[in-house]
Amino acid sequence: MIQDAIWYIALTGMGLVAVGFIYVISQAGKSADAAATSKSAHTSNVLRRWLFGALLVIFVTGSYATLHRFPIPSQDASLDAKQVVDVVGQQWSWAINPATVQAGTPVEFRISSRDVNHGFAIYAPDGRIAIEAQAMPGFTNKLLYTFAAPGTYKVMCLEYCGLGHAPMTSQIQVVAARGD
Template sequence: MTTQNVVWPLSLLGIGAVTLVFVFVISQARIPATADETRHHTHTAHVIQAWFFGLLLAGFGLGTWLTLRHFPIPAQHTPLQADAVVDVEGFMWGWTMQPQTARAGQTVEFRVTSKDVNHDFAVYGPDGNLVAQTQAMPGFVNKLLVQFQQAGDYTVQCLEYCGVGHGFMKTTLTVSDREDN
C-alpha cells in the first residue's frame, strides 16, 4: 500500500468532518442565546479549537516522521563508507565533476557544492528516470550516496532555475560495467 492510498481517504474524511462542523455551526447560528449560553459556547469552542489544533499538530508530526524516517539522507559531517568519491561543483551554467566515471555496483559519494548560486544537482538514469538529487549551495558541501545498478550514461542536470542558461546546465556521468576497470 502506498502512502497516497492512505492519505487520500484520510483527506476526504477530514474534508467531510470540516463540512459537517460547518453545517452544524450554520444551523445553530439562527438560535438566539443568552449571555451565559454565549460564554459557555465560546469556552467550548475554544476548547474544541485547542484539541483540534493539538490533533492536527500530532497528526502532521506523526505523518512527517512516518514518511521521512526512511529518507536516504546520509550524515553530512562524518566520513561515509563509499567505494568512490566524485567532487561536483555547480556554476552558472555548468557542472564540473571529478571523476566523471563510476562502476555499476559501486557506492559513490557525491560531494556537491556551488561556485555562485543555488543549483539542484539531479542524476537521471539511462532510462530517463530520476536516480538521486541534492542541493548545490555556495559555501556548503552536501553529500549524496548513490549505488548505480546498471551501466550507461547518466545525465546530470540542474533542477533549480538559475538564470537564462539553466536549460543547458547538463553533463554526463559514465557508469561502466562491474567487470570494466
C-alpha cells in the same frame, strides 16, 4: 492508490465541515440559558485542545515519515563510502571525477562550484531524476546514493546560471558491480 486515499481523507474532511455548518445553521436563532452557554464554552475549549493535540501529532508524524528517507546524509561526519565522486560545477561545464562508478554500492558525491550556484542533477536512463543537490561556491554538499542498475546516467544543471546553462550537461557511467 495513494491518490485515492488522499481523496477519501479530503472527502471525509469536507463532509465533517459540511455537517458542522448544517448543525450551526439548525441551532441558529434558538435562545440559550446560562447553563447551556457555559456548557458549550467548556465543550469548545475541550474540542480546541483535542484539535491542537491532533494537529501536533499529525505534524510530527508527517514530518518524520516524509523527511527521514531524504537522501541527505550528515554533512559534517565522514560517510565511509567506498566510492567517492568529486563534482565541481563552473560556467558552463561539470568536472566529475571519477565519472564511472559501480552499481550496488553507495557513492558519496562531494559537490561544489567554482563560480556561481549550479544545480547538480543526475537522471537515470529512463529519464527520471535520481538525485539533485545545489553546487555552491565555498561549500561542499554531500549526497549518498546507490545506483540500482548499470547504464549511462545524464547530468544536467537545474539552477539557471547564465547563457550556457541549458547545454551544461555531462554523463556518469554506472557499471555492474564486480563480483568480489
